[in-house]
Structures are given as C-alpha cells and as structure tokens.
Amino acid sequence: MPPAFVRRITKYDPADRDDHGSYQGAEETASDRGPVEAAYLEAVSAFAEAAGVDRLEIREPSVAGLVHFGAQPAVEGHGLSGLFPADLAGYHDGAEVSLAVALELIRVMLREQGAWCRLEAGDAFAVHVGWDQYVYVGSDRACSWRRPISSTPHAGTVSPRTISTRCAPVSAHAPG
DSSP: OOOSEEEEEESSOGGGBOTTSOBOSOOOSSOOSSHHHHHHHHHHHHHHHHTTOOEEEEEEEEEOOSOOOSSSOOOGGGGOBTTBOTTOTTOSTTOEEEHHHHHHHHHHHHTTOSEEEEEEETTTEEEEEOGGGOEEEEESSOOOOOSSSEEEEOOSBOOTTSOBOOSSOOOTTOOO
C-alpha cells in the first residue's frame, strides 16, 4: 500500500496557476543548481527525518539510452559517477541507499542528467521526481513543512510514473 499522505514540492508560485491548476508563469523548468535546488533537497530531507527514514530503496531505476527526453542534455555516467561504480553495481531495483545518497540521486534527477528512479522506504515513505521540477513526497505520517519553496498537499494522480494517492488517508475507493 502506498504512503497515505503526499506532498507536491514545487518552486512555482501558486498565484501563477489558472483555474485548472496549470502553471502559467515564466519560471524556468530547469534546475538552478543553486538555492532553489538546495531548497528541494532540504524539503525532502526534512520530510524523511519527520517520517523517521534514513535509508531508502531504489525502485524502477533507469538511465538514458540513445534517446534522452530531458530538457537538459544527459551527462556521461548519467550523473551517477561518484555515487555508484562505473558498471552501476548497486543502482538496481531494491538496492538500499542512505538518505545522503538518496538526496544526491534526487539532485541528479532534478538536473535531468540521465538517471531516474523512485525512492521508497516500504509503505512508510516515497519520493518521486516528476517532470518540470515537481517532486512528490509520500509519507504514512501527516507532516507539514513550509519554506520559500512551495510544499502543498497534492490530490489525485501524482504522475504517470508513480503511485496514485491522496494527501489525506487513502481509501480503497479513492479515485485516481
């Protein structure tokens, strides 16, 4: 069962959304590789600590092949150099990593360097980096965390690549 509470962490100003919730502002979708990126990582770290999580499992890992769909060019080693050996031993489904390594994996995904995965701690905690700098954090505990970067409860389908859940306890009959 997926975590019962999900937060969407975003750098986008909620005032720049239309009536359907679509972002209409001028903010760049690429990582700034600076204070905004650091705020994303700080938020994920704070949620993990609040959930009592210090290790996560890699789920559905992938690396860019001949075709790369990110807005930024893929980099040699898929951004994983220094985190895993060149043969990517340790970067596989079910591999357990420390929170520090998980945060570096999130940085790689925010920078669209060529690697992607979900990160989970059983049914208690999950992190997913979606398109356009949206990060989804799921937890079995309700928690809030406010900083300049927006962290809002997210209802409905989180993204095509991840769990479908709600920001309130999930019911067996919840749509999405």
